Structure formats: C-alpha cells, structure tokens
Amino acid sequence: MIDFRYHLVSIVAIFLSLALGIILGSTTLSQSVTKGLQRQTAALAKSNEEHRRAEDRLRTQVEGDENFARTLAPQIVADRLKGQSVVFVETPGASNSSIEQLSGLAKNSGATVTGRVTIQKKFLDDDQASTVDELAAQLKPGELAFPSGAGTYDKAGAVLASALMTRDGANAGREDAATASILGGFRQAGYVTTSGKPGQHATLAVVIAPSSPYVSESGDTDNKALLSLAAALDGAGRGTVVGGPTTSTQEGGLLAALRDSDTDKTVSSQDTVDTASGQVAAILALQNEMSGKTGRYGTGSGVNGYLPSPVPAAGGNG
Incomplete structure (x- = not known):
C-alpha cells in the first residue's frame, strides 16, 4: 500500500525535476541570447566603422570642393x-x-x-x-x-x-x-x-x-x-x-x-x-x-538650383 510519505517524496521529486529543467533550460537560452547579442554588437560596430569612414571621406570631399571654389572664385566672377x-x-x-x-x-x-x-x-x-x-x-x-x-x-x-x-x-x-x-x-x-x-x-x-x-x-x-x-x-x-x-x-x-x-x-x-x-x-x-x-x-526646399541656370555670361553686366 502506498502511504503518504511516498506521495510526498514523489511530489518533491517532481518539483525538483521541474526546477532542474528550468535551470538547465534557462542556462541554454541565456547562452543563446548572449551569442545572438554578441553577433549583433559586432555587426553594429562594423556598420558604425563603415559609416565613420564614409563620413570622413565625405568631409574630405566637401573640404576639397570648398577649397576648389575659394581658389577659383576670383577668376569665375571676374568682370x-x-x-x-x-x-x-x-x-x-x-x-x-x-x-x-x-x-x-x-x-x-x-x-x-x-x-x-x-x-x-x-x-x-x-x-x-x-x-x-x-x-x-x-x-x-x-x-x-x-x-x-x-x-x-x-x-x-x-x-x-x-x-x-x-x-x-x-x-x-x-x-x-x-x-x-x-x-x-x-x-x-x-x-x-x-x-x-x-x-x-x-x-x-x-x-x-x-x-x-x-x-x-x-x-x-x-x-x-x-x-x-x-x-x-x-x-x-x-x-x-x-x-x-x-x-x-x-x-x-x-x-x-x-x-x-x-x-x-x-x-x-x-x-x-x-x-x-x-x-x-x-x-x-x-x-x-x-x-x-x-x-x-542654394540647397533649401523649392530652390531653382544651386546657382543660376544658365549661368550668365562673363562680362555681361546687364
């Protein structure tokens, strides 16, 4: 005949098994989530580095364009x-x-x-x-x-x-x-x-x-x-x-x-x-x-262009 003590031990064993399963499952899940986050972090770091390099290239290009315009401006507007x-x-x-x-x-x-x-x-x-x-x-x-x-x-x-x-x-x-x-x-x-x-x-x-x-x-x-x-x-x-x-x-x-x-x-x-x-x-x-x-x-909304088009003839002062 199965007594009360047997039932108690069985119930305790069941809960211990559940607890052990939860612990093992959460550990496996945690490792999976951690690895996923690590992959995303690495991907974001790579993307940010690419954006930084692109920004540096764009800044260099803008500085070059500005220097070009400043150097040639006197010749462009002459007369x-x-x-x-x-x-x-x-x-x-x-x-x-x-x-x-x-x-x-x-x-x-x-x-x-x-x-x-x-x-x-x-x-x-x-x-x-x-x-x-x-x-x-x-x-x-x-x-x-x-x-x-x-x-x-x-x-x-x-x-x-x-x-x-x-x-x-x-x-x-x-x-x-x-x-x-x-x-x-x-x-x-x-x-x-x-x-x-x-x-x-x-x-x-x-x-x-x-x-x-x-x-x-x-x-x-x-x-x-x-x-x-x-x-x-x-x-x-x-x-x-x-x-x-x-x-x-x-x-x-x-x-x-x-x-x-x-x-x-x-x-x-x-x-x-x-x-x-x-x-x-x-x-x-x-x-x-x-x-x-x-x-x-200029560059604002609704502009006709960055500069007049067609560009007026040099020396033509109206």
Whole structure:
C-alpha cells in the first residue's frame, strides 16, 4: 500500500525535476541570447566603422570642393559686375565673416563696394515702431512718395533705400546732403551703424540674413520689417540679393520668410552664402538681377538650383 510519505517524496521529486529543467533550460537560452547579442554588437560596430569612414571621406570631399571654389572664385566672377557698385546690409545676428568674404568677392567681380549698413536690434524693437514711423516721415526726401497703405517699415525702408541706392549709373558714387541727413538721423536714433561710404549710392545691394532664426513672439514682425527694407533696396536700385546660411531657411528664418512672401518675386535669395561656392552663386545672382531675373538658389526646399541656370555670361553686366 502506498502511504503518504511516498506521495510526498514523489511530489518533491517532481518539483525538483521541474526546477532542474528550468535551470538547465534557462542556462541554454541565456547562452543563446548572449551569442545572438554578441553577433549583433559586432555587426553594429562594423556598420558604425563603415559609416565613420564614409563620413570622413565625405568631409574630405566637401573640404576639397570648398577649397576648389575659394581658389577659383576670383577668376569665375571676374568682370561680372564691372562698372557697378554694391552696398552691404547686415541684419541683427548676421555673420560678419560672410560679409567680409562676399565683399572681397564683389571687388573681384569689378564692382565698387560703397560700404556697410548694420541694422541694430533697436530698429526692430516693438516699442520703437512709432518713433521709426515719425523718423521716416521727418527724413523723407521731397521727391520720394510712399505707396498707398505703406506701413511703418515700408516707409523706413523706402527712406533708407533712397539714401543707399540708385538705378542711374551716373549717380552712383555720389553722396548728397539728403543722403547724409538720412543716414545721420538713423545713426543718431541708434537704428543703424555704418562703415565705409554707404551713402555713395550703390546700384546693387546684398542683405545678409541672421544666422539663426528669430524665435521670439515678434520674430515674424522682425522678418517682415527686414523684407520691407530688402524690397525697397531692390526697387531703388538695379537688384538685391538676400543671402544667408542654410539655417536661415528654417522656420523663423529670414530666407524662409522671404521665400514665403511676395518679395520673393523681385528679390533673389541664396542659402549657402557662408560657403565659397555659395558666395560665387550670390555674385551670379546679382548679375542676373540686373537683367530682371530673380531666383532662389542654394540647397533649401523649392530652390531653382544651386546657382543660376544658365549661368550668365562673363562680362555681361546687364
């Protein structure tokens, strides 16, 4: 007869067998999982190394392309803006190095650089709008008429443009009393600073966009104010290009705002102006502007190409 002790021993033996099976099974499974993870780790390490090498090759290629463009840029742009003059407008947050490099390239193209106007952040401050409006009305030349429905920065842009730009080559390089008064008034108010002789009426203008998008609540208003200035410069001269780095095409960036506005129809844009090749493209865009051709150039969404196509003929300055 099977007693209780036998049942107890049998039950204990069963549980011991189950426990031993679980231990053995988990050990085998653990080894299998470990080996699988090791294989995946090795594969990922190999893949990462391949990506690193590819990145190094791409970086070397980009550096080579940039060096190539920088070396040949003076020859490529030679005489393309001969007989013209260029004024540079620096917006708050723009790259000084881009302006210096592009200014040198403009001289290589045969143009005279009249000077630089740096827009101060105060000019865009919300609490300055009424003062800007009053100053524009006070400094407006008698022959300048504001468009119907012009806003504060439309007026201010038109007044500044009248002091900086001309369509008549005979007037280029000349500074008059009205120009001196306008620039002096904006400087005294703390809205601009100047270097060189920007009052000597240029035929072309380059506006350098901020390197970082405006992210404040007034960012959209600030961009619209700067676009009003760009449009006024273009209307008063023979052409304007707004240039910036690729970051300026991001939401809140000046180039993004330009390409989403009506000003895009008359003012060209270049979104890699912090590179040697982008600076060449900006000079070519200025050359096209003199012929009434406007375009979006660079690598951003919706561009017409990296540079104007067909490339305008060397020496053809409109």
